[in-house]
Amino acid sequence: MSRRRDNYETSRWLRFKKWVDGETDPLSSGMDAIPVVTEGQMRERRKNLALRKAYDEELTRLSAEHADKTEIMKARGIRNFQKFYKVMSVILCLAIISVLLWTIAALPVTGGADNPANNEVAARYIEKGLQETGAVNIVTGMILDYRAFDTFGESCVLFIASCCVLVLLRLDADSKNDNIKKMIAESDDRHFEPKDDIILQKCACVLVPVIMIFGIYIVLNGHLSPGGGFSGGAVLGSGLILYLNAYGYKKMSRLFTEKVYRRTTLCALTFYCLAKSYSFFTGANHLESGIPTGTPGAILSSGLILPLNICVGLVVACTMYAFYTLFRKGGM
């Protein structure tokens, strides 16, 4: 005696039979596309989210006092998931580390003079770098002359990153959108800190010139001593930031506005671009570049490296300052 099937209507056999008869079509069921997420699911998700938030708060409270057990039961599912998540991340971390350690064990020993990396490339940079680029600091010579295309790309990275930050954070005062006006008002967080702090101002008075001079020194001596456009520019940028913090936007705007920023960046990058294009073009076509390298060791030496360092320094300083102001109040 077989079991009676009272759900024949939903059985697989009937569906198969219908399909054989051509009455249903498994494919066309998706034709009337409805939103995948129904209202109920949505509510469920919100509830879950709220639950998780509640759980986070709960956790802090639970640690202090004993709560009733149902709460813990509710939270347990999420906690298990989070535990699993943590375990997974630790496992992933260990897996990556062990694979790479396994690699490291097969690599040449650090500090060996015969390692494959120390080959004729590095040798030529050291042996002839001084004559070919005129820079005493071989690293600077390398990045600004031998491998200048990389470095140019790097400046472009900085440039485009600042453009992206501008897109995100710049708030235009003449915007018609009320929302943005509100945001401008909100973003002026100046009132959260003390104004005209005398100690800060006096310290800045002493420190800013020192920092600036140090930055300029790093930039100008990039080809002679450690440092160069990037590090010097960053130091200059921090000097500007300190000044801004001590004396406020009003004083700063006399010295440095968005227009100045744009023009400086544009001029520096244009010069950089043109100078390097010239040297790439002459190099590739085997022409003499005609730029003197000067006496090694003198400040005015090493051909294009010094002006390029200055350009890079300007761009970096302006960009760092721009980052700061954009983060602070969405404008300069």
Add this chain to the structure above:
Amino acid sequence: MIQHLSLNIEETVAVILFGVGFTILLLHRNLIKKIMGMNIMDTATYLFLASKGYITGRAVPIVVDGVQEVSAYINPVPSGLVLTGIVVSVSTTALMLSLTIRLYERYHSLDLDEILILAKEEEQT
């Protein structure tokens, strides 16, 4: 293997840092932590590179007194690469931090999963 690793101590540490940074970037829920993880990962790679340029007992590649012997200086190439890399990572950091600020303004949260859910809900309403 262990002995070799102890000889390559900088690389070993660099690789461990890389793994830690990678994991934070991939799996930590907090956006700011993620960005820090990214920085840790990048600097770990730079440490790896820099240690590859180091040669025991040799000096900084800045020509002193006109000595241009290969045996006097360390390999300058990794330093150059790392210089470029540092700027790249500060650019991406700035970009991601500004994105974080905008997302926080909108959703009042730093948790990426939560932000994604909120964004989905926002669009559907």
Add this chain to the structure above:
Amino acid sequence: MRLFECILLLCLIVCAVSVAFTRDLLTSIIIFMSYSLLMCLIWMILQSPDLAITEAAVGAGVTSILFFLTLKKIRAIRKEEQNEQEEG
């Protein structure tokens, strides 16, 4: 010198791991800043002053400033929100 370097490297790992596990964001930013400075020292030991100076200025300096600013901004937003809630 070798010992010193090993200690520094160990500190690096400790910093990196504690960045992941610190709950307070401000603390973790400060730890991250010290991580950069430690890295800077290691690069000095590895005979790369160019890197050290850049890392000090860019990594420890500007990056940390940006992190602090972000945190400050977020706190400001949070505070404003709270104010609004109290008013409402």
Add this chain to the structure above:
Amino acid sequence: MEGNMILLLPMVCPVAAGIVVLAGKMFRKDRKYLTGVSVMVLVLEFALTLWAVMSGGSLTMLRLTERLTLGLGVDEVSRLFAVLTASVWLLVGIYSVAYMSHEEEEHRFFGYYLIVVGVLMGLNFSANLITLYVFYELMTLTSLPLVLHERSKEAVRAGLKYLFYSVAGAFLALFGIFFLAGVSESLTFTAGGVLNDGALAGKEGLLLISAFCMIVGFGAKAGMFPLHGWLPTAHPVAPACASAVLSGLITKAGVLAIIRVVYYVIGADRLRGTWVQNGWILLTLLTVFMGSMLAYREPVMKKRLAYSTVSQVSYVLFGLSMLNQTAFVGALSHVVFHSVIKHALFLTAGAVIVTTGWTRVEQMRGLGQVMPKTLACYTIAALALIGIPPASGFVSKWYLASGALSSGTGVWSWAGPAVLLVSALLTAGYLLPLTIQGYFPGHDFKGEEIQKRKLAGKEPSLWMLAPIGVLAAAALLFGCFPGSLISMLQSIAASVL
């Protein structure tokens, strides 16, 4: 572009005319011009087809890659299909002039109707597998608007279903084409197959798999189980003339594709006795039986005819799957006969719908009082389909059965004819009730509705009646004088086997 350009004409001319008709909606609303142009083009098309068939030759249109070209060519099979298509299309075209006056959007119907015939001609004249595939896909797409004509919810569902089944089938076939392209010099159709034994070494198993895929894939268009589901859904929603050509000619495109693949690319010898042949026979017999059974139980007239198509086209496929000459002749002759007969039946169903609005069989009691002439044509066609001598169906079924018996395929050689016999009985069971109930409704039939709506003796117009009559007459005459057709088919069969 090199070769006989005449071959291009039957393809390009209707497509161009179709586009003109589609675009003409903006300029002229008058349906006199529309129908006039359409019928003229169809007559012209018939003439051009004859011209192309007579002149023969081949044409290379485009080189897709080094070895794959798009080309047209004429051989015996394409002659058969091309002439059949052109003549039947013309007749149905004349019928549609009257039929479509009851529907909306005539421009669209006639436009696509013309385009489809152009594409179908390209399919018939294809000289290689790639060209065939191109036109096959194009045909699916261009015939879709005919199914979608009403644009109602049901029509869209049916259209989607038609599209998915065809496309899924085509991609199954594409899998095989990709394989065959790799193991042959070129895919140009040559009687007996073009595969390269050297390249094939070690890939025999894959060859069989891909052959089976192609048979099942192209079989979708021919309504072979398991991809037959689109037919009964698509037919009831399309206008009657569209469903007539869908079931009479477009299903035959699937048959043509299978003939080309099996007999002209792979070669029948490679499949004989393999699991592919057995599987194929099983599928066709299953379809033959299942189609008849479903048709027998189906109350809606057009759906009933659609199921009948499922079953009858599989007769053809059954004949092809036997892989011997007699059955092949039977199959090809059944292509012609079924096409003629099924058009007659569908057009009758359409005429009934237009005149009375009846769609279900039980509504059609007493139809003989309304349209006796039409019903007479229907009866002739029905008898032909059942296979009563001397009508045409008998000839083809005779060849099919005797071919099966002499095929040496073991159990199939007698199981096949048995299934065919049962199916023929079922065919009688689902077609003849209409005739019987139509002429002899019984005592209890008062014919109230017929009197109320003054339907008695209301034959459809001559535009509709004439094509039905011609088709019914053809169904009868082919059966009486099959000689020349059969001898031509035998020559084809001798060349490929």
Add this chain to the structure above:
Amino acid sequence: MSFVQNFPFFSIILAMFSGIISSVLSGKKARNLSLVMIAVTTALSAGTLLFCLRTGESYPYMMGHFPAPWGNEIRAGILEGVTAVFFGVVMFLAVLGGLDHTAEDVEENKLNLFYIMIDLMLSSLLALVYTNDLFTAYVFVEINTIAGCGLIMIRQKGRSMSAAIRYMIMSQLGSGLFLIGLSILYDITGHLLMSPAKESVAALAASGAYRIPMLVIMAVVGVGLAIKSGLYPFHYWIPDTYGYATPTASAVLSGLVSKGYIFLLIKIFYRVLGYDNLVSSQMVNVLYVFGITGMVMGSLHAIHETDTRRMTAYSSVAQIGYIYMGIGLGTQYGMVAAVFHIFTHSATKALLFISAVGLYEASGDKKDYVSLRGAGYRNPLAGIGFTVGSLSMVGFPMLSGFISKLLFATSALESPHKMLPTLIVLAVSTTLNAVYFLRLVITLYSRRRPEDAPIPEVKVRSSWHLRLAILCFIAVNLVLGMWSQPIVQAIADGLAMFG
């Protein structure tokens, strides 16, 4: 040295320079400059291509005064030329087609920033195509990533910003892996330029030294770039990213950016790691498995989507799976098919994204299936464009998709172990593609129902540039589908030059 040989360098610098200049221009001027620049760059690339075709060989170009192992270099050959021309054309049409929407989605005084990103994106793509130096590749990968992120978030909606940060995170993971791979490679070879690095790799492979690091390099570089190009298990960022950006950005991102990374990967495989080493190391099999999984899973995801943009984005996941499957076949012919599919997919996907714009315009800017019902009648050209794109994706003959599928299948026949799975997955994936694309096409041409929400009366005629872009994209598709032979030949020749 012929003057034409400078063209690759000119095109890169020109694109960068116009990006830099655009920072002080108004939005409109920046837009015009950008369009002119893309056209000129494309012409320059075409010049390079013709030169290479005429001489029949590739040439390195020194960036500076120092030859190969010391200074930076770029390298131009037939494949680079074809790719650069193609990228230029797609970029131009994508920008042209999305002009109106770009102007709508981007705040007016930030418009020039958008075009800066387009310019720098193009320059980085060109640099990735032409580069002969691994570290240059890394730097330009970063520019590409940041520009891509900029393009996504320039439409400052919540969804696109969250997509952008997700994109950045995944990209940074990829970059990190790529960089560590480069570092290890530098450690064992001591070279960063591709040609000398290849020699050392070959020497190492011959001597059998450093086997483990080589394996790890292949894995790490491969996975890094696979993450960035959105191969299946790493695809989570794709739907949001492509789905919620402004149309130009979607077209550029899905059509070009991911393709740039794949091109770089192919270049590294050939020019540095050595394709034979790769095949013998089983790395290709991993890519192959990921590829075929992606082909099926991407399509399955796409079927579940009701938002057409997300659906198209998921279909990208499937198509990228195709490309990796071609690479993973491990034969020369498979690689040709993969490169051809790069072209096919970028032309078709850009066409889909751009012509979808026209359909949205005609449907009150709604993106789901129901609202698009009947849109094909309201904007006929966009409807035709979308239909052509869908059919090409599905693999309809005479269109580009068919040829690439044919190439995949023919190349699969050459590798005995992968033949059957490839053919089966191709058939399954094609059928799945057909399900979701044709469903949408039918929806476009079905009648609106009374219960549908009414459409606000909007301008139905799209602007001339949108229509021009759609027409050109259709033409590109037809050309790729019908006269593919010279292109396939050029790809094969170009790959031979790589070796």
